[in-house]
Structures are given as C-alpha cells and as structure tokens.
Amino acid sequence: MRADADVSVPAALIGEPARAAMLVALLDGRSLPAGELARAAGVSPATASEHLSRLTVGGLTTVSRSGRHRYYTLSGREVARALEALQVLAPVRAVRSLRDARAGSALAFARSCYDHLAGELAIKLTDVLTREGAFAPLVTGEKGTLLNAAHPLLADLGLNVPVHNPSRRPMIRGCLDWTERQPHLAGHLGAAVLTALTSRGWLQPTPTSRAMCLTPEGRHGLAHLLDIDTTALHLPS
C-alpha cells in the first residue's frame, strides 16, 4: 500500500535555475564532472556541489567517482522524460546577447536530446523518412510504427533495423522538438541514427553545449542522403 506521492519534491529540485541548468546539461545522457556543471550553471563550485548533493539525495542524479573527479549523470530515462515534459511548459528565455544568439542558433540547428538527435536537422530527417514511408507519422510521446525497415536512407547509414524488437524500449518514438514544435525521431532507431552520424564524423559533439557541429563531410553526405542542396543545410557560423 502506498500513500500519495509528493510531486512537489522532485519539482522543487528542478525548479531552481542553477539546478535546472545542470540537469539540462546532462540531458543528453553524458556524465559530467562537478566543476563543469558549476560552469554550466554559472555558480561557484561550492554552490554547485551543494546542489548536486541535493539532486543525488533526491534521486535525480547519480555519481560515479573516477580519480579526483566525480562524474554526475541523470539517474534514468524517467528523469529525462520529466525534464522534456517540463520543457514543453517552459516559456522562451530572452536572448540577452549575440553570444546567446549564436549558441541558440547552433542549438536550434542540431543538438543531442538525451541519446538521439533534435533540432532542425532532426526534423528534416524525420520528415524525409516519414514522407518516404519508412515509418508512420510520429506523435509526440507515443510509440511509432515501422513501415519499411529497409529504407535506403537507413541502409546507407549502415543501419539494419530488426522488424521485431525484443527490448521493452520502443524502436521508434516521437519526441517533441521544442525549437521546431513538432515531434522528431527518438527511441532505439533515433539513438542509432545519432551514433551512425557521429561515428562517421558527420556530426561532432561540442564540449560546452548540447549543440552538435556539422562537419564539411557531414554537410555533403547529408545533402546527398536527404537529396537536397547543401545550401539548404544552415551552417551555424
């Protein structure tokens, strides 16, 4: 028998700008050391340490120590889910500087979202795959249905998609893209696409943010793959 659960506890943990910034920095599934998270949140190491301690006690993050660093990571997919659900409710943050605008446009173009790709590029990919019948139109937060596991685009990326997947995690899932306001490809396949793109050097993670950087080879490769002009792919300058 379980009494009522208090929603306010995890919400209060997330509802603090510094902590929220750290959690969002971890949203792509990476493990980051305390110092880096302090910088990401714009607070002193002392403050960050206290916040991280609370987050860990509250079960939102997990620590793993390695040498003199302590790496923090989101403690599970449920945490990422909650953060995404809250992002949908979040107002737009004002752009304060040119630097912010740059960072914003880079993020808007391509960024990692937990373990898959988000942003303009992700939407382009999703659109092409949907239009060409690889899977049914995605719905935010829902499991998607695979229609053509042998779609050439997927094959070109070296992905052979099993028709039936044994794991509990859905092969295809719609994840709301909060820059584009439409669902993009997530789930197993979404993760596989991201790893394929990075492993062939088309996209590179940036050290400071979740933005993914499109390399020149990536630009040509993707233009060919998506059958569009290279100029259609913004390069965040």
Place this chain on the structure above:
Amino acid sequence: MRADADVSVPAALIGEPARAAMLVALLDGRSLPAGELARAAGVSPATASEHLSRLTVGGLTTVSRSGRHRYYTLSGREVARALEALQVLAPVRAVRSLRDARAGSALAFARSCYDHLAGELAIKLTDVLTREGAFAPLVTGEKGTLLNAAHPLLADLGLNVPVHNPSRRPMIRGCLDWTERQPHLAGHLGAAVLTALTSRGWLQPTPTSRAMCLTPEGRHGLAHLLDIDTTALHLPS
C-alpha cells in the same frame, strides 16, 4: 528562432507543496473553485488565491468565472503529462494518521487520473483485457495496439470501439500507475471506460479527493464482468 527554454520556471511553480497539491487535485481534469483548492492544499484562501494567480500567469492553469466562484482547471494535457512524469520521480509520502491511511487506501483502490481510471481496480481491468487479448500488453507512456475491438467486456460496457480512430489522441495508451507500479489503460478507450462505469452508477466521484467510490451495484456488476468473486474487490471502509 527560439532560444533555450527555462525548465526551472514551470518546475518551480509545481515545486511548492501547496501548489502541487492543488495541481494534483485538478489532475483528473475537473474544474474546481478557489476555496475548494485552498482546502485541498491546506492553506488559507488568501494564500491559495496568490498561488492560483501565479499558476495562471505561468500558464499551468486557466480560470473561468461563473457567478461568484472562479473555477480553475489545468490548462492542458501537457500539464497533466508533466505532473505524471514528476509523480514517477516522487518519493512516497509518509502516512501520518489513520485518516491519511483511509484516504490512501481509497485512492489506492480506485481513483481518476486526468480522465481515466487508476489504482488497483484499473490494473485489474487492464490485466483482464490484456490477458483476454483485447489489446497488446501496455508499456508506460507508449501508444498501445488494439487487438480485439469487439471484446465482450467492452461490449458489455456499451462501448463500440472504432478499429481506426481519426483523432490524434491514441485510442490506447499505457499510463504508469504510481500505486501499482505498472501501466494501466489510458487514452481514448481509458476515458470511455471511466465514463461508462460512472454513468451506470458503478463508480462515484468523491467530492474531496480523486478517489472513486465503488457502489454496491458496481461491486456486483464488476465482479460479474471481471468474472471474480465480489470479495476480491476491496471496499475501502
């Protein structure tokens, strides 16, 4: 172009015990007047009013005035989603009194969850329907697949389920039950089941909480429908 959204804003709104209590009270989709929400949260009307004002400015709730009452309601399904996602992360609240225990057991047995049914009874229903092949086993947060639209249990409830549904809302969805730790039936069908049960007087909403009260007729009707002994259905005393 959209800059980064600040997750901490909605989270901070939810991350306050009084406000969280009011939001949870609204989780079943009802509209409640300010005074009732004040009681639900255990604060004075003055305090509740201030909280409700903040929630509304923050876009989590909507007001509609009717006479000298002001009815507040969650402003959308996204809000309910976020609350559910946070509930998964929430720790168990300690039971402080017998009164709490009573309320807890009533809630654990049957309660409304936004617009569908949750709790032990919901799990029983979901189990029977799954075992008998009405739909595939549910996964939390995912769209489910209908297998037998003409299942006798659904027919007995007067539900004729369209095989293809035109709306964007999925017919079947798995929703994590935080008392039972398994998914229960949500989506269009979940909502239809709840209305069917209440409209034939088997379940009655309680004025003060989300608990649903099983009537004697409901007890017999459901025992027959689920093909189990009436004693298997707890009556919250």
Place this chain on the structure above:
DNA sequence: GGAGTGTTTCGGCGCGGGCCGAATTGTGTT
C-alpha cells in the same frame, strides 16, 4: 439597497535556502 459569502489585495512577519569565501578532505603528480 443590504446582508452574506466567495475571492482577491495588501501589509508585515519569519523561515528556508541560495550564494559565496575560506578552510578541509581526498586524490593524483613530481
């Protein structure tokens, strides 16, 4: 119009907690 009730606004109190600098612990490096 006047009584009664639901709701909001205002003023003021007090606690919680976010913040930092300095000191401390623990772990690699030379």
Place this chain on the structure above:
DNA sequence: AACACAATTCGGCCCGCGCCGAAACACTCC
C-alpha cells in the same frame, strides 16, 4: 614528502517568498 587540483563542508549573509489576518471587491439572494 611536498605540491596541485577537484570537490566538499562550514559559517554567515541576505533575499525571496510562503504564510496569515484584515480589509477591499464582486456577486447572489432576499
């Protein structure tokens, strides 16, 4: 052993805000 660096703990400051009582509105009903 001595040093350097990451991370945490401690002490103290202070702002934000949650809370309530009293008063002001707003609306209904008589």
